[in-house]
Amino acid sequence: MTTGRLETFSDGVLAIIITIMVLEMKVPHGAEFGALKPLIPVLLSYVLSFIYLGIYWNNHHHMMHVVHRVSGGVLWANLLLLFWLSLVPFVTGWMGENHFAPAPMALYGVVLLMAAVSYTLLVRATLKVEGPDSLLARAIGLDRKGKLSMLLYVVGIGASFYSSWLSGAMYVTVALIWLIPDRRIERVLGVHPARNQGHVT
């Protein structure tokens, strides 16, 4: 089985998730700028979630780039990841419309944490197929960034009941950590391969 359709389907789902989130920003009734004011927390939530989904797409893109084969386990781990990411618009809307209240902040973190756990499962399922000497194994290494992210999510979930600001700071920090694109894979590859569908090296 090849990665082609896995990528097409994942791209489709990610593209839809990232786009339907904006539907939570309901068109206001007034025609003045003041009418937009209640939408500011919704917009901020949208921006954060957009960045998160961009990061997932980006890393998924990088990972699949060094993957040659997929197994049934990979397909299902990928679906599990997409399931948790599909809940992002819901928690984003809940968080934005309630001005970052404790419960929505905590749930936002839980969904992000579960997505991160699913991503880790996806990496493991892929490594099982690719083997310990594969490009992917070398690229992932100890996965410090992944582990740190999960820790920050847990802190953010716990902090949400004391301070929404602290909780939000945790989630923003994770986003910033990953905004720097995953150079690990680029480093291992050394060069940017030419545009050549089907080739990897």
Next chain:
Amino acid sequence: MTTGRLETFSDGVLAIIITIMVLEMKVPHGAEFGALKPLIPVLLSYVLSFIYLGIYWNNHHHMMHVVHRVSGGVLWANLLLLFWLSLVPFVTGWMGENHFAPAPMALYGVVLLMAAVSYTLLVRATLKVEGPDSLLARAIGLDRKGKLSMLLYVVGIGASFYSSWLSGAMYVTVALIWLIPDRRIERVLGVHPARNQGHVT
């Protein structure tokens, strides 16, 4: 005619169906965890339908992998399958919002049954093009899993008027039967072909 665009279009429709289902989970007005309680049956319905659509995508993926040519009949059987699957978000929402009441449970089963019948028609239309000695014919064999699923759907539909639990148990059982990926095709292929768009062996 090649399978390329059939797969792209099907992936697109399946990706959208699987994602718009989550729009049925309306963001609640309250900001406490209690506000989520009425959403639990909606979420459970969503999870079940997500798994079903994942299974269909998975099996579609496997099938198209061993298919080399498509006919007009295949295109239309595929559209019929997509039509029934496009009704899944509707019946999922109806079932979830009515806490698994008899009528929605029955209709959910009917839509799943029709999707299964359409899938069988798609397999037959494809076999007509591929021939009885094709990889696909060997992979499908007697299609015991497919026949058992349809039987369980019928039982589930009938049971829905007596017990929602029994009915739901039937639908969950079918999902579990298929969650185990369709190893039949993997077995016939023997090896995982390398990532090579356009090749099949």
Next chain:
Amino acid sequence: MTTGRLETFSDGVLAIIITIMVLEMKVPHGAEFGALKPLIPVLLSYVLSFIYLGIYWNNHHHMMHVVHRVSGGVLWANLLLLFWLSLVPFVTGWMGENHFAPAPMALYGVVLLMAAVSYTLLVRATLKVEGPDSLLARAIGLDRKGKLSMLLYVVGIGASFYSSWLSGAMYVTVALIWLIPDRRIERVLGVHPARNQGHVT
């Protein structure tokens, strides 16, 4: 310029149009089968429009199969077609919710007519690039089916003010004419080319 991305984008838009239509079928409040009754005209409209969009995707698929190059004119004619098709969910919803009243029936026909005109423009723009001796030119021929469809749409639009049934009969007839896949292109090609992305013959 190649047809690859034109097909991907068109497939994406068509997949979304065909799928968001189902969102017009709002989940009813009651939990009995009776609650579905008001949805029957909405479902019937959906089925008709689903078939229409399936036909467009099918024919688009067939046409692009024998096209080798696209021009700016082709891209814009394609966007014009997608624009009119994007209005199909709106007119489908208006028609279904008003139980096939005259004005929605007429507007439904207008949108279908404009889509047919756009498709004809797309064929012409493509023929300009491909030339009069191309496979496509031979496959399209006099385009009797296309011309008959447009005539039937005009009759259907006019009839809508006298009889919704007659108007609807016209639209169903056009769908039936096209449900038979466009064998013209298959006939010219003679054989089904093997699954081979990038090749046409």
Next chain:
Amino acid sequence: MTTGRLETFSDGVLAIIITIMVLEMKVPHGAEFGALKPLIPVLLSYVLSFIYLGIYWNNHHHMMHVVHRVSGGVLWANLLLLFWLSLVPFVTGWMGENHFAPAPMALYGVVLLMAAVSYTLLVRATLKVEGPDSLLARAIGLDRKGKLSMLLYVVGIGASFYSSWLSGAMYVTVALIWLIPDRRIERVLGVHPARNQGHVT
């Protein structure tokens, strides 16, 4: 890293944005043509935004056609562009539902301006990878059209507080400037390369 998945994902997001905009056109309750009258400004806004998104897709398509490699910077510049374009349905709806009132007209211009700035950043990030002697560098040249567009957006934003007509005229003018497909790239290429995924010539 190749452009393949960047194009697939961008096509997906653009296809969804262009299509969900039509959801702002809510099905009216009345069944006469008069019930459509309040929708005319919404439809006009939709047409303008559809053309804009068509132009972006078109130019994106042209640009990626001469690009061979993508970097992390290109991926993020592309996501920034998609972010601003994802706000187009929101501002389109706000503008249409308020009959082109000053504030929505200004915000519409701001979103278009930010999308144009993001596109310029995307071009620069791509040129960094491709180099100053690349096909893309020659095709873009001084980017007079891009600079003129941004100037017209700024004028349109300022004008919105005095005259919605003048503001709208600016936005329509930009669309007309770009409706003429970007022949710069076609000119540099000289010939239309045959349909051959992966080749650029």
